[in-house]
Amino acid sequence: MTIDKSFSLNTFNKGDLLTLLCALFFACHITSIGYFSKDKEPIVLSIIQFAVTAILFTISALLFEPFPIHVQASVLKAVVYLSLACTVFAYTVQNVAQKYTSSSHAAIILCLEAIFGTILAIILLGEILTLKMLIGCIIIFLGIFITETKLDFMKKKKQNEKK
Structure with missing residues (x-):
């Protein structure tokens, strides 16, 4: 929820709804990783997650976004860095760590x-x-x-x- 300058919750906007939906799906993600990582190899689980996500978002991008004709090298570097460091590395570490702790403790840490x-x-x-x-x-x-x-x-x- 957004808090305006007077620290009141006067409005509920589209961003607030998206934030609540994100929190719901993040909770589902933590719970499902806790469930699946107990018997499965977390690295393999991460690879499957990234493959499915890449396929779904590539299809979505092709359907709903214009194809970029000119992309600067600095933008590509940023995309690669964010993809590897902030996504692949972080989620793989989370999957491995969740194998050794409960979903509720993982959620609290996160x-x-x-x-x-x-x-x-x-x-x-x-x-x-x-x-x-x-x-x-x-x-x-x-x-x-x-x-x-x-x-x-x-x-x-x-x-x-x-x-």
């Missing part, structure tokens, strides 16, 4: 992606930490903290007080 992206943007790109960014990081940390602890420490404290 929730930190936005926080690491924010920290690296501040350190490497010199971005300014805004109040919205800080609040977003705090909300994510609180969500992870509550999910992991289930606030059991508060329940134990109340039980000890009753004794």
Whole structure:
């Protein structure tokens, strides 16, 4: 959901819907990788994922996008880098790691992606930490903290007080 300058959720737009759909499919992806990677080789699973994705998106691009006639070398380098480093490497590491952990723990770890992206943007790109960014990081940390602890420490404290 987008938060405007007054920190209110006044509008629900197309981007918000796409973000929610992306989150839903990302959750399905994590769950399915957790299921399939237990008995299968994660590298083979990654290769199958990339092959299916490449075929589907090539067909979609040919049907719905104009064919680029002139592509600069710098653009091709960026596409190759992003394809290899950010997609092939990252998803293969995720598939291998998920073989040794549960889907719920993998999802919690992957929730930190936005926080690491924010920290690296501040350190490497010199971005300014805004109040919205800080609040977003705090909300994510609180969500992870509550999910992991289930606030059991508060329940134990109340039980000890009753004794």
